[in-house]
Amino acid sequence: MSSHAVARGHQRLRTRSRARTGRKRPLRNQVLLWIGVAATIIFCLFPFYWIINTSLKTGAELSMGRLFPAHPSLDNYSSIFKNSDFTTALKTSLIDAGCATLIALVVGSFAAYALARLRFPRKFLILAIVLSISTFPPIAIAAPLFKLWTDIGLYNTYLGLILPFLTFVLPLTIYILTSFFREIPKELEEAALVDGATHFQAYRKVVLPLAAPGLVTAGLLAFIFAWNEFLLSITLTSQANRRPVSAAIAFFTGSTQFQIPIGTISAATVVITVPLIVLVVIFQKRIVAGLTAGALKG
């Protein structure tokens, strides 16, 4: 039998089996499928909906567990934007997470490019190193960094958080970029070299543009990581003027000391989360690819 005929045979077999399961996959399975989908959506979105719901409530309504705000108001939003601690923290977070991400992309892409061209045994070693560094407990370096930063004047500065953020996002960035670089055929660079380009030119003009999706993915993941970091953020800053949002939210105070100002906290959480969610949804496919490339490919 020619391979063509075999393929056709397979095809026929497959359509037949599919037709059979089509008949056999009854209403029950369809219902189960949609129940699963609905359960997943509620599981994932309800808490987020609850934050939005809470952020639109004020006063006594905050302590009534209503599913919809009876009198939706944007008071919480206007109050957080009038709160200079919050707006400063927003700026600080943008600077800290943004700088860490940019530096990680520049420095990390060099490393990733070199690593993508390595042979296997060392790759396994690097996988091990990357794993161990990305699993580093931040608490282990919190105290020494605190002491060190106080001694050399980095405590409560932008750089004082950018550096440790960089350490934690670099392995991830290198990891993701390496797998993207590896997909780029070597021949393209070689062609550029033959045409008289230097190694750096070949890298900048040929490799980097092709790796752009990888850079977006790695950048977004690194940014989200740095943006959410909490332990070092509260350890290495003490004043509101250098505190990133994650730390600032934890220090929001209510009208009395024992009351959580949940309305304003919810509004703040929505404000700092929605841009991330929008980005994540836009780049959904790439993030999934990046996460899984980072996690599944050596």
Added chain:
Amino acid sequence: MVSPSLIVILAVAAYPIGYAIWLSLHQYSIIHPGLSRWVGVDNYTSALKSGAFWGAVKTTFIFTAISVTLELVIGMGMALLMHTAFRGRTILRAVVLVPWAILTVGTAMMWRSIVAPDVGFLNQVLKALHLPGANTVWLAHNGYALAVLIFADVWKTAPFMALLLLAGLQVIPDDLHDAGKVDGATSWQRFRRITLPLLKPAILVALIFRTLDALRIFDLPYVLTQGSNGTNTLSLYSYQQLTQNRLIGPGSALAVLTFIIVMAVSLLYIRLAGENLRAMAEEK
């Protein structure tokens, strides 16, 4: 070209670890800052003798075991669902990324308000449905506080687990399932005999990532309970000793012990999963 990255990583990770070990071998005066004396391994022996340390170890391991198991089960369910062909599964994938993108501290605050006594949403629902437990102060009971902590973590990270598993599912050829169907295997049999064995590497990687993450948990218990009522984890306990009690020597010893425990678990995993990881790297 790798060196700039290595320099940053070594300077801000390896050097502080060395410094932490140095700090942990000293005792520091609280009254006279800067004054310290060498005490050798005293800080370690007193930590290993203290009930609080072993309590934190126990809490951390119970938390990790239960939450990672639940995440695996729920994540697997979600992954299988996202792998099924149906209209709108792209939307489902985007939805699943939402918990992962939300600021952890913000969600922790939200869970705290949901389980708050009297006015919390949970208790009001229980009251409205005339179910028992409507007057429970959830975060004031040992078991319940840990349960809330675990639930908050599962909610946040099960979707992440699902995405890792989904990637594993996508590389399994459809033909195998079709062949199984032709041979009359039920869907459970196909899952057990075809999907699970082929998914093993992806499961292992997801487990490693999540376990090591769970062992370091800090922000959730910090916001939810401040470590009270049986929720004090290793990272949080070390943090409290270091910053709130200003015990730099003993606190550093605890931080180093945390580091050692996490490293030991990751080495154990790499040892167990080594063959699978190597096989995966070779495939590439």
